[in-house]
Amino acid sequence: MSTEPYEYYHPEIHDDPSEFGEKLINLINEDWNIFAYDMVGIGTDETLLFDILNNNKPLEPGGYIDPLNLYSRITESFTFVHPLEGWEEGWASFKEELKHTNRFFPSTKNDVLNESFNDVLKYRTTYLTKGLNLYRARLGKQAIDKMKAPPVYLAKSGRANPHGISYLYCATDEPTCVAEIRPWKGANITVTELNLNTELKIVNLLKGQLCPFLFQSPFKVL
Numbered sequence: 001m002s003t004e005p006y007e008y009y010h011p012e013i014h015d016d017p018s019e020f021g022e023k024l025i026n027l028i029n030e031d032w033n034i035f036a037y038d039m040v041g042i043g044t045d046e047t048l049l050f051d052i053l054n055n056n057k058p059l060e061p062g063g064y065i066d067p068l069n070l071y072s073r074i075t076e077s078f079t080f081v082h083p084l085e086g087w088e089e090g091w092a093s094f095k096e097e098l099k100h101t102n103r104f105f106p107s108t109k110n111d112v113l114n115e116s117f118n119d120v121l122k123y124r125t126t127y128l129t130k131g132l133n134l135y136r137a138r139l140g141k142q143a144i145d146k147m148k149a150p151p152v153y154l155a156k157s158g159r160a161n162p163h164g165i166s167y168l169y170c171a172t173d174e175p176t177c178v179a180e181i182r183p184w185k186g187a188n189i190t191v192t193e194l195n196l197n198t199e200l201k202i203v204n205l206l207k208g209q210l211c212p213f214l215f216q217s218p219f220k221v222l
Contacts, residue, residue: 021070025049031073104162121203128200134170135177137191147192170194 025046029035035045050067057063097106128134136147149155149168161167171177174191183189 021072024067024069024071027071027073104160104165124203124205126202126204128196128202130196130199132172132196134172134194134196135174135191136168136170136194137174137177137181137189139181139183140188140190142190144192147190 023046028049029040029045035048039045039048046067050065053065057065094106138147149166152164152166155161155164155166157163158167158169169180171180177191178189181189
C-alpha cells in the first residue's frame with residue numbers, strides 16, 4: 001500500500017468542512033479493510049495509519065498530514081474550475097483584434113465571451129414599430145434620392161460599419177439628427193423623414209446599466 005494518501009484520496013477544502021469529505025481512516029477501512037477487526041472504530045487503526053503516513057515527515061505545511069483533514073475519493077471528487085479562468089487571455093486577444101486588426105467582424109473565438117455578449121444583448125433587445133418616423137440629416141441642400149444610404153463606393157467607416165459597406169444612420173428625433181452632423185452656425189442642412197414599413201428588432205445600447213439580478217450566475221454579471 002502506498003504511504004501517500006493523495007494517490008487515491010485528496011483533501012476537501014471548504015469554508016465549512018464538516019459537510020464535505022470523510023475521515024481518511026473511514027475511507028481506507030471501507031475500500032481496503034487492512035486493519036484487524038478489533039482495531040476498527042476505537043481509534044487504534046487511525047493512530048497506526050497516521051503513524052505510518054507521518055513517519056519521518058517534518059511538522060510543517062506540506063509535510064505532516066493532519067488526522068483532522070477530511071478526504072474524498074479521487075473518483076468521486078470534483079475539481080473546481082473558476083468561471084473566469086482564461087477570460088483575461090481571451091479578452092486581451094479579442095481587444096487586440098478589435099483595436100488593430102479587424103474591428104467590425106472579429107474572428108477571435110471565445111465561447112465564454114460570446115455567450116456573455118449574447119446574454120447582454122438579449123436584455124438590450126427592443127423593437128421599432130411599423131409606422132415609426134426616423135430622421136436623417138445631411139449638410140447642404142440635397143435631393144430626396146441623395147438622402148438614402150450612401151453608395152458603397154462612397155461609404156466611409158463609421159460607428160458601426162467598415163469602409164465600403166453602406167449603412168443608413170438615422171435618429172428618432174430631428175434635434176438629435178441635426179446634432180449628429182455638427183452643422184456650423186448658418187449652415188444649410190437637409191432633413192428627411194423616413195417611415196418604417198415593417199417592425200424592426202434592434203439592440204438598444206442607450207439603456208442604463210443592466211440589473212445584475214437578471215443573470216443566474218454572478219460571474220456573468222462581471
